[in-house]
Amino acid sequence: MASTRKPTFKPATASTPKADAGPGVISAERTLEAQESGPATTEPAARKGGAKQTAAKEKAAKEATAKVLAFPEPKGRRRKRIALTTAAVVIALVAAFLAAAVYSPMLAVRTISVDGTKLLKADAVRKALVPVEGTPLPQIDDAHITRLLEPLVQVRSVSTEARPPSTLVVHVVERVPVALLKKDSDYLLVDVDGVRLGSTKDPSSVPLPLIEGNAARAELFTAITAVLATLPADVLAKMASASAKSPDAVELRLIDGKTVVWGNAEEKELKAKVLEVLLKAPADPRVPVNVYDVSAPRHPLTK
Numbered sequence: 001m002a003s004t005r006k007p008t009f010k011p012a013t014a015s016t017p018k019a020d021a022g023p024g025v026i027s028a029e030r031t032l033e034a035q036e037s038g039p040a041t042t043e044p045a046a047r048k049g050g051a052k053q054t055a056a057k058e059k060a061a062k063e064a065t066a067k068v069l070a071f072p073e074p075k076g077r078r079r080k081r082i083a084l085t086t087a088a089v090v091i092a093l094v095a096a097f098l099a100a101a102v103y104s105p106m107l108a109v110r111t112i113s114v115d116g117t118k119l120l121k122a123d124a125v126r127k128a129l130v131p132v133e134g135t136p137l138p139q140i141d142d143a144h145i146t147r148l149l150e151p152l153v154q155v156r157s158v159s160t161e162a163r164p165p166s167t168l169v170v171h172v173v174e175r176v177p178v179a180l181l182k183k184d185s186d187y188l189l190v191d192v193d194g195v196r197l198g199s200t201k202d203p204s205s206v207p208l209p210l211i212e213g214n215a216a217r218a219e220l221f222t223a224i225t226a227v228l229a230t231l232p233a234d235v236l237a238k239m240a241s242a243s244a245k246s247p248d249a250v251e252l253r254l255i256d257g258k259t260v261v262w263g264n265a266e267e268k269e270l271k272a273k274v275l276e277v278l279l280k281a282p283a284d285p286r287v288p289v290n291v292y293d294v295s296a297p298r299h300p301l302t303k
Helices: 032-069 076-102 122-128 142-148 218-232 268-280
Strands: 111-115 155-163 167-174 181-185 187-188 197-202 238-243 249-255 260-262 291-293
Touching: 111 122, 142 155, 181 218, 218 238, 218 249, 218 268, 260 268, 268 291
Parallel strands: 111 167, 260 291
Antiparallel strands: 155 167, 181 187, 187 197, 238 249, 249 260
């Protein structure tokens, strides 16, 4: 059966000349094959180009959205961030400086200065502190110095002062002897805690009272030394001896033979002030005083 499809003719144009066409000849070609094969070859390329355009549009939209949503940083938050950053840098620099100072040999101890010593010699303190020489000043504290001076019983407490670049100043607070305690042929200088601070063969060479009798017993010794430690230095120097029959019956004897009735340790600061005033009062030859009774300090008696 013969085909009923009619051939399609396309006039030739100037832009599509045929090599075998002659002048004045109308050429035509079948476009059925081109119509059938054309979409198969151009559709993938179109899809590919469209996909690229779509991706480019999406990217541009995202960039535009990002630009719209990128709000500027608030000034307060910016200042806070800058302040925190600056503080962190300063802290780091200070820490580095302190670390360098703590271990720097430029701050090593080369000179030790001592003050506050009377019973002790300053050289004895410096000799005990030889181990700290060469140690950087920031590494030395009062506890370390106190441990080194423990063998020196005369030292009650100590404090230190660093004077860069290489000087350590040691302030010594010595124990104060308040009485003499006879032991065999020697007289021991003791403080309020009973710590032996020295000794002498001649008690008259030391302006301290002698603890007499059975006052060496712990409770009596404590009562007497507590009283003596309260007295001003000039009053203490006038005392010849101290004794006690009990902790509530402390008595003192002055160098001139007069007696002080003290009583117990209550209100000892007030008693010391009253006794000082009584001893400084002008003497009346017509009314000689042999006893000062401050056991009741608000109502002292003389007789």
